[in-house]
Amino acid sequence: MAVTISPSILSADFANLQAELERISSADWAHVDVMDAHFVPNLTLGLPVVERLAQVSPLPLDCHLMITDPDRWAPAYAEAGAAGVTVHAEAVAAPVRLARALRARGVRAGLAVSPATPVEPLVDLLPELDMVLVMTVEPGFGGQGFLDVCLPKLRRLRAAVGTAGLQVQLQVDGGVSAATIERCAEAGADVFVAGSAVYGAEDAAAVVEQLRDLAERAAAAARAEDPVR
Numbered sequence: 001m002a003v004t005i006s007p008s009i010l011s012a013d014f015a016n017l018q019a020e021l022e023r024i025s026s027a028d029w030a031h032v033d034v035m036d037a038h039f040v041p042n043l044t045l046g047l048p049v050v051e052r053l054a055q056v057s058p059l060p061l062d063c064h065l066m067i068t069d070p071d072r073w074a075p076a077y078a079e080a081g082a083a084g085v086t087v088h089a090e091a092v093a094a095p096v097r098l099a100r101a102l103r104a105r106g107v108r109a110g111l112a113v114s115p116a117t118p119v120e121p122l123v124d125l126l127p128e129l130d131m132v133l134v135m136t137v138e139p140g141f142g143g144q145g146f147l148d149v150c151l152p153k154l155r156r157l158r159a160a161v162g163t164a165g166l167q168v169q170l171q172v173d174g175g176v177s178a179a180t181i182e183r184c185a186e187a188g189a190d191v192f193v194a195g196s197a198v199y200g201a202e203d204a205a206a207v208v209e210q211l212r213d214l215a216e217r218a219a220a221a222a223r224a225e226d227p228v229r
């Protein structure tokens, strides 16, 4: 299970996004938080910006749509050049139909859950998904404190993915830093989003490497305990 590091450009300098993407080029993906001021109380960027970022980004774009009516809007993000598109379980009307539409466009289909959303109802949908995103803050803003109470959901999802013999990736997003990433990896995450921890640092590449190292070690230790993982 390879570790994927996906810094969030939510904490980047929005006047210099191309240069800010270059700062994280040693990471695996660039996490793009799309917020519509309806699903969450914040507004960021949308399709025209994603389309342009996809043209200049050294990394695949991992788009996290915190928007209402993703059934209508998400396929356009695939066409705009995203490599993965994640929508919220609380907002999507027909998750299987949408995941199939995304996959048909050649992108990875993800489903996100906010802290109060249970993951059990999603377990039967796992074969239709490439990724589940477990939020460890309330969606809407960077720089919030990590919510440990969400970790059991990662644990249960990791067990369900293992039992089903699937390759679904488990992403953790919100308050991920050197202080919290090991707990996330130990609980079963394999894709790690970090915004303020990476962009708030002088040397973003050094933080990317530090996070990768901590996650790899914690994941290896967890695998040694439970070889089924």
Ligand code: DX5
Pocket: 008, 009, 010, 011, 031, 033, 064, 137, 138, 139, 140, 141, 142, 143, 144, 173, 174, 175, 176, 193, 194, 195, 196, 197
């Ligand atoms: C929050 C976003 C996150 C955010 C993470 O709604 O989905 O991706 O950028 O920022 P940090 O890492 O600062 O919590």
Ligand code: ZN
Pocket: 008, 031, 032, 033, 064, 173, 193
């Ligand atoms: Zn996000």
